[in-house]
Amino acid sequence: MKHHQHRVEQDRRPQGLSRRALLGSGGAAALGLALSGGGASDVSAAVSGIGTERVDAAGSRQAGIARPRVAQPHLLLAVYDLTGDPAAVLAALGALILELVEGRDRALVGLDPGDLTVTVGAGPRLVAAARKDAPGAEALPTFPREEIDDRHRGGDIVVQVCASDPLLLPLVLLRLAEKTPALRERWRQRGSRGTEERVRRGHSAPRNLLGFVDGIAVPTTKEEFAASVWIPDGPAAGGTVMVVRRMEIDVAAFRSLSVAEQEAAIGRRRASGAPLSGGRIGDDVNLQAKSADGRYLLPIDAHARRAHPRPTGVPLMMRRSYSMDEPLGLLFISMQSELSTFTRTLERMSESDALLAFTRTTASGSFLVLPGFDRDRPLGSSLFGVA
């Protein structure tokens, strides 16, 4: 387990750094750096640009949430309806995922799966049919600023595919459709994440289309994940509740604000990511801090204040969102051990959140990310039984 974690932590950074540098003008210097720091295998990976570390699909928890530690740059997410017995469909899905990630499925012959992860969740209809009281059995309520038709609300199965190589993503979903005809696709969305920026030791985050670093205040340690992300017991133990929201953003309108106004809407500095209440990017926002004339440094409707878990009394959700170019916006993805962490946060934001005014949500769903699986424990078996 220790060894495995170490492998995952290496993920992306050595190749990402040296490859970008090698392609640019600093090539020779970067090569020297790679040679002195990494050893021969690192260099060959950097030059060819392939060979991101594999992320095990098998385990007590699914990949694509806390593993790899730094989310891959590309995502394709699809939502399906399911007909028939969930146990059989999920078992087939899990078996296919193991084959794909290990590079043994014929759909990927010649392609390196690299850091491919495929994460599967079950929608409220399926979960409630299996266990009425399980986390994820409850559907999301509706919220203001939604423009969602029936096709883009809810759904039985979510499949989140992430990888450093964007070519893999549609091939994986195509293979999945071939192997599991009981799934009928409702909608899909591509997303990408920009360059990672250092937040604090052991944690980095990319910017979103508004130019702000997004993903600063999230759980990062094992203890924090245990406290707010992983479901601790019952048949869904080791799973988590995923919320997906396709949030279109009026980027042009947001950009027409001055940078100071943009920062007031978010609650952090745009360039540095530092809280408006002071400190550095890795610091928590201070909700109490006031100026000499008695005004809150973090404005009353700043997103980081409205979304902050403390006044709402919920644990800190895990956000693993991806930016979208078509439509322009954010595919918001959060994981939490209870759906109420998300609903209570968005309720509080909906009362007054300066950022929300620039968004409309056009697809939405919540799903129980099923506990981890392997060859002996089929995907979904702890909830739906063995087919």
Ligand code: HEM
């Ligand atoms: C277009 C939509 C959104 C954008 C562009 C966005 C962007 C951001 C940014 C830039 C931050 C500050 C940096 C950070 O801590 O990561 C932030 C913080 C946060 N956002 Fe969002 N966000 C969006 C929607 C949402 C939604 C729908 C929720 C949940 C209902 C949410 C929950 C949070 C939380 C919990 C924080 C951390 C607050 C803290 O503890 O400091 N965000 N978001």
